Amino acid sequence: MGTDPVDAIGSGMKIYIQxxxxxxxxxxxxxxxxxxxxxxxxxxxxxxFTLTSVVLARxxxxxxxxxxxxxLYCIGIEGIQTATVELISPAKEVVWAYNxxxxxxxxxxxxxxxxxxxxxxxxxxxxxxxxxGY
Numbered sequence: 001m002g003t004d005p006v007d008a009i010g011s012g013m014k015i016y017i018q019x020x021x022x023x024x025x026x027x028x029x030x031x032x033x034x035x036x037x038x039x040x041x042x043x044x045x046x047x048x049f050t051l052t053s054v055v056l057a058r059x060x061x062x063x064x065x066x067x068x069x070x071x072l073y074c075i076g077i078e079g080i081q082t083a084t085v086e087l088i089s090p091a092k093e094v095v096w097a098y099n100x101x102x103x104x105x106x107x108x109x110x111x112x113x114x115x116x117x118x119x120x121x122x123x124x125x126x127x128x129x130x131x132x133g134y
Contacts, residue, residue, distance in 0.1 A: 013038040015087070016047035023055050023083070026112035034116040037124060049095070050088045055111070057081045079104060083111045087119070096123055 017024040087096040100114045
């Protein structure tokens with residue numbers, strides 16, 4: 001098997017989502033919601049790829065919220081969440097990576113759905129184009 005995730009799709013891609021303080025559950029649910037044609041496995045040894053993630057959430061302080069809104073600039077007062085994911089091959093090569101930044105320090109579902117959507121668009125659409133000869 002090559003390290004290109006597109007090559008693994010035809011054989012039924014299996015992905016292990018590395019634990020990240022519960023965020024892996026959001027990613028797994030997003031894969032189902034966005035119809036990502038991959039099997040999520042809990043057995044890392046049987047997985048063809050591992051999806052790693054790092055999520056950073058920053059809430060705006062109470063004083064920061066007041067200061068922003070005092071100048072009529074209330075955008076972003078709910079905080080910011082940034083997530084970075086990497087799809088890693090068994091050879092420990094990064095074969096796909098994505099970074100997303102969302103408003104709202106607790107927008108895990110939205111962040112996970114963005115990850116699933118972009119994985120679907122960038123990896124699985126590439127596979128479909130290869131099948132069709134694009």
